[in-house]
Amino acid sequence: MKIYVLEKSVTLSGKSWEIMHxxxxxxxxxxxxxxxxADIHDQVPPAPLKRIK
Known part of the structure; x- marks a missing residue:
């Protein structure tokens, strides 16, 4: 299984059971x-999402 963590995305490749695990x-x-x-890139995570009515 391979995991690619980019600046704004994550790509998982492998068998389905490996990805689910x-x-x-x-x-x-x-x-x-x-x-x-953010943890991998040592960045401060953005503010949590807020619901707008």
């Missing part, structure tokens, strides 16, 4: 993919 692992540490990307 990795996403479940990351779900325990991060709420959003942006948090994961």
């Amino acid at each position: 990795k996403l479940k692992q990351m779900q325990q540490h991060y709420v959003y993919i942006n948090d994961w990307i």
Whole structure:
């Protein structure tokens, strides 16, 4: 399995069960993919999204 973390995206390549397993692992540490990307690139994550009515 390969994981490519770019500046604004993540690409997972491999077998479907490997990808599902990795996403479940990351779900325990991060709420959003942006948090994961920011942690890898040592950036401050953007402000949380707000709902607009």
